[in-house]
Amino acid sequence: MSRGVRRGTAWAVLLSLTASLLAACGSGSEAGGDLTxxxxxxxxxxxxxxxxxxxxxxxxxLFQKKHPNITIKGEFKExxxxxxxxxxxxxxxxxxxxxxxxxxxxxxxxxxxxxxxLNEAGKHLDTANFDEKALATGTIGGKRYGLPVGLAxxxxxxxxxxxxxxxxPVPDDTKWSWDDLKTIGDQVSKASGGTVxxxxxxxxxxxxxxxxxxxxxxxAMFDADAKVVLPQEIAREYWQYILDLSKSGATAPPSVTIExxxxxxxxxxxxxxxxxxxxxxxxxxxxxxxxxxxxxxLMRLPGETQGKAPGAYYKPSMFWSVSARSKYPAEAAxxxxxxxxxxxxxxxxxxxxxxxxxxxxxxxxxxxxxxxxKAAKEYLDxxxxxxxxxxxxxxxxxxxxxxxxxxxxxxxGRSTPDEAAASYIKEVQSEVDAAR
Amino acid sequence: xxxxxxxxxxRRGGAQVRSRDNRAAFWFLAPWFAGLVFxxxxxxxxxxxxxxxxxxxxxxxxxxxxxxxxxxLTDERLHNALGVTFTYxxxxxxxxxxxxxxxALLLDKGLRGLAFYRSAFYLPSLLxxxxxxxxxxxxxxxxxxxxxxxxxxFGVEGRGWISDPDTxxxxxxxxxxxxxxxxxxxxxxxxxxxxxxxxxxxxxDGASRWARFRRITLPLLSPILFFNLxxxxxxxxxxxxxxxxxxxxxxxxxxxxxxxxxxxxxxGFSRFDMGYASALAWFLLLIIAAFTxxxxxxxxxxxxxxx
Numbered sequence: 001m002s003r004g005v006r007r008g009t010a011w012a013v014l015l016s017l018t019a020s021l022l023a024a025c026g027s028g029s030e031a032g033g034d035l036t037x038x039x040x041x042x043x044x045x046x047x048x049x050x051x052x053x054x055x056x057x058x059x060x061x062l063f064q065k066k067h068p069n070i071t072i073k074g075e076f077k078e079x080x081x082x083x084x085x086x087x088x089x090x091x092x093x094x095x096x097x098x099x100x101x102x103x104x105x106x107x108x109x110x111x112x113x114x115x116x117x118l119n120e121a122g123k124h125l126d127t128a129n130f131d132e133k134a135l136a137t138g139t140i141g142g143k144r145y146g147l148p149v150g151l152a153x154x155x156x157x158x159x160x161x162x163x164x165x166x167x168x169p170v171p172d173d174t175k176w177s178w179d180d181l182k183t184i185g186d187q188v189s190k191a192s193g194g195t196v197x198x199x200x201x202x203x204x205x206x207x208x209x210x211x212x213x214x215x216x217x218x219x220a221m222f223d224a225d226a227k228v229v230l231p232q233e234i235a236r237e238y239w240q241y242i243l244d245l246s247k248s249g250a251t252a253p254p255s256v257t258i259e260x261x262x263x264x265x266x267x268x269x270x271x272x273x274x275x276x277x278x279x280x281x282x283x284x285x286x287x288x289x290x291x292x293x294x295x296x297x298l299m300r301l302p303g304e305t306q307g308k309a310p311g312a313y314y315k316p317s318m319f320w321s322v323s324a325r326s327k328y329p330a331e332a333a334x335x336x337x338x339x340x341x342x343x344x345x346x347x348x349x350x351x352x353x354x355x356x357x358x359x360x361x362x363x364x365x366x367x368x369x370x371x372x373x374k375a376a377k378e379y380l381d382x383x384x385x386x387x388x389x390x391x392x393x394x395x396x397x398x399x400x401x402x403x404x405x406x407x408x409x410x411x412x413g414r415s416t417p418d419e420a421a422a423s424y425i426k427e428v429q430s431e432v433d434a435a436r
Numbered sequence: 437x438x439x440x441x442x443x444x445x446x447r448r449g450g451a452q453v454r455s456r457d458n459r460a461a462f463w464f465l466a467p468w469f470a471g472l473v474f475x476x477x478x479x480x481x482x483x484x485x486x487x488x489x490x491x492x493x494x495x496x497x498x499x500x501x502x503x504x505x506x507x508x509l510t511d512e513r514l515h516n517a518l519g520v521t522f523t524y525x526x527x528x529x530x531x532x533x534x535x536x537x538x539x540a541l542l543l544d545k546g547l548r549g550l551a552f553y554r555s556a557f558y559l560p561s562l563l564x565x566x567x568x569x570x571x572x573x574x575x576x577x578x579x580x581x582x583x584x585x586x587x588x589x590f591g592v593e594g595r596g597w598i599s600d601p602d603t604x605x606x607x608x609x610x611x612x613x614x615x616x617x618x619x620x621x622x623x624x625x626x627x628x629x630x631x632x633x634x635x636x637x638x639x640x641d642g643a644s645r646w647a648r649f650r651r652i653t654l655p656l657l658s659p660i661l662f663f664n665l666x667x668x669x670x671x672x673x674x675x676x677x678x679x680x681x682x683x684x685x686x687x688x689x690x691x692x693x694x695x696x697x698x699x700x701x702x703x704g705f706s707r708f709d710m711g712y713a714s715a716l717a718w719f720l721l722l723i724i725a726a727f728t729x730x731x732x733x734x735x736x737x738x739x740x741x742x743x
Binding site for chain 1: 492493494495578579595596598599600601602683684685686688689690691704705706707708709710
C-alpha cells in the first residue's frame with residue numbers, strides 16, 4: 001500500500017465527517033409560513049406514568065399517518081427527572097420542539113425567552129374552541145407561551161377497599177376538617193397493625209397542601225408583584241399538622257414516606273395500596289385505579305367549609321409549549337393543534353391529562369368516559385372553587401424542592417415547624433429576588 | 437545492510453518521511469484535538485468568565501464582578517454541602533485505601549485462582565460510579581431492601597438507610613469503599629516490586645509478621661500509597677452520580693447527601709444560575725488544589741523513595 005492511498009483515505013474520512021456535520025444543520029421553517037413537504041423530525045417531551053405514555057404514543061402514530069413527512073419522536077420521563085433534563089437540553093441548545101409545560105415553570109421559561117409566542121404560529125394553531133379565561137392561564141405579558149391542555153383540581157383520593165377491610169366508615173367529605181382526616185387516618189393505621197397507613201403524607205412532592213391551607217384562610221403564597229405574602233402562622237400550622245400525622249402514626253415513618261416520594265406515581269402509597277388517603281389531582285384517579293387495582297374514590301379537600309374560602313381551584317393541569325429555538329415552529333404548532341383539537345386523538349387521550357380545556361372536545365368525549373374519568377369530570381363540575389392563584393413567578397420554580405427539604409427537616413426533628421415556616425418564606429422570597 | 441548503512445539512509449531520507457508521517461499523524465489527531473479545544477479547554481475558560489456574571493442559561497450573561505464569589509462566603513447551604521463533602525472524602529478515602537491494601541496483601545500471597553479473585557474485586561471499580569449501581573444501592577439499602585432483610589434474620593429492626601438523614605451519607609461512603617478495586621490493583625503491582633530478599637533477611641533476624649509489614653512493606657509501598665491517596669481524594673471530591681441518583685437529584689433527605697458537585701449542578705440547572713455554578717466550579721478547583729498541595733507537602737515526612 002502506498003502512502004498516497006493512505007492519505008487519500010484520511011481525506012475521505014475527514015470529508016465525510018464534515019459532510020455529515022453540514023447535513024445536520026439543515027434548513028428550518030418559519031412560524032407563520034406553510035407546512036414543509038420535506039421529511040422532518042420533531043421531538044416531543046412529556047412527563048407522566050405508564051398509562052400516559054401508551055396513550056400519547058398512539059396519538060403520535062395517528063398524527064404521523066396524516067402527515068407522513070413529519071416524524072414525532074417522543075421523549076418521556078417521570079416528573080422528578082423531567083425538569084433537570086429540560087434545563088440541560090435547553091442550555092445545550094438542544095431543546096425538544098414540543099414541550100409539556102407546567103404552571104410551576106412556565107413563568108421561568110417564558111421570562112427567559114425560551115418559549116415561542118404561539119400567536120406567531122396562529123395560522124396552524126386552532127384555539128376557537130377554548131374559553132378566553134382558560135387561554136389566559138398560558139398568557140404572560142400578552143404573549144401566549146402555553147396552550148392549556150386540561151383542567152384539574154386537588155382532591156383527596158380514598159381507597160374504599162382498605163376502609164372496608166379495616167371497618168372504617170367512609171367520611172362525609174362535604175364538611176370534614178383536617179382534624180377529621182387525621183382521626184380517620186389514625187383509625188386505619190391502628191386497625192391495620194402497621195402494614196397500611198391512614199394517610200400518604202402531604203408536603204413531600206409539592207407545595208399544594210400549603211397553598212390549599214393558605215387559600216382556605218383567604219391568603220396566598222404570592223401577591224401580584226411576586227412578593228411572598230404567605231403568613232408565617234399558616235406555614236407553621238401546616239408543618240405542625242404534618243408532624244402530628246407522623247407522630248401519631250397516621251402516616252408511615254418519615255424514612256418510608258421520603259423513600260416513596262421519590263419513586264413516582266406507580267410506587268406511591270396510594271398506588272401500592274399502603275395508604276387509605278392521599279392528596280392527588282382529581283384526574284389522576286384513572287392512573288391510580290389502574291396501578292392499585294383497588295376501588296378509589298374522589299373526595300373533597302378537608303377544611304373547605306371551615307375556612308373563609310374554598311382552597312380548591314381549576315388549575316390548568318399542564319400546557320403545550322413550543323421551544324423558541326425550534327427549527328420547525330409551524331409544524332410543531334400544527335402538532336399542538338392536533339393534540340388539542342383532533343377528535344380521534346381526543347378519544348384516545350380522554351381525561352388522562354385533565355378534563356380537556358377545549359370545550360368542544362370536552363362535550364365530545366363526555367359519552368365515552370370510563371367510570372373513573374366520569375368521576376373526575378363530575379368532581380370538576382360540582383365541587384366549589386375559588387379564583388386561581390397567580391402563575392408561579394420566575395425564580396420560584398424550586399419552591400416544591402425547598403418545601404420538601406423543610407418537610408424533611410421537620411419530620412426528622414432537625415427544625416421545629418416554627419423555624420421551618422420562617423425559613424421557607426425567607427428562602428422562597430430570596431429565590432424570586434435572585435431571578436430578577 | 438550494515439548498521440552503519442542503515443543509519444546513513446535514515447539520515448538521508450528520514451527527515452522527509454518523518455515530516456510526512458507527522459503531518460498524517462496531525463490529521464488523525466485533529467478530531468481529538470478539536471475535541472480537547474472545543475469540548476474541554478473552551479468551556480473551562482468560558483466557565484471562568486461566567487463566574488463573574490449572572491447567566492440564566494438562555495439570556496446573555498451580565499457582568500456582576502465578584503458577587504458570585506462573595507456569595508460563596510455567606511451561602512449556608514453551600515457550607516453544609518462542604519461539610520458533607522469533607523466528611524465523605526475524609527472518611528471514605530482512608531477506609532477505601534485500607535480495604536484495598538488489605539485485600540492486595542491477601543492476594544499477594546499467591547492464592548490459587550488469583551486471576552479470578554483479582555477480577556472479582558476489581559469489578560465494583562468499573563461499575564462503582566455508574567447509574568445502575570446507584571439504583572441498585574437504593575434497592576439494597578431501601579426500607580424493604582437486602583440489608584434490612586438480612587438484619588431482620590437476626591431480629592434487628594432495619595430502617596430506611598437512604599431516606600434517613602442520619603444514615604444516608606454512610607451508605608454512599610460504603611459504596612465508595614466498596615469500589616476499592618483500582619487502588620488494589622495498583623497496590624498489588626507495588627507489592628510485586630518489593631524484593632523478596634528483604635523479607636527473607638528479616639525473617640532470619642526473627643522479625644515478626646507485623647514488624648515486617650511495618651518496617652519493610654509500608655515504607656517501600658509508601659510512594660504507591662501516596663499516589664493512590666492523591667488520586668482517590670481528587671476522585672472523591674468529584675463524586676456526583678451516586679448522590680444524584682440515590683437522592684433523586686435533591687441531595688436529600690435534609691441536604692444530608694448534598695455533595696458539593698450536586699449543589700453546583702442544582703445551582704446551574706435547577707436554579708438556572710450558571711454564573712454562580714461556574715464560580716463554584718472554580719472554587720472546587722481551588723479546594724482540590726489545596727488538598728493536593730497539602731498532600732505533597734506532607735509526603736516529605738512519610739513517603740520513602742528507595743532509589
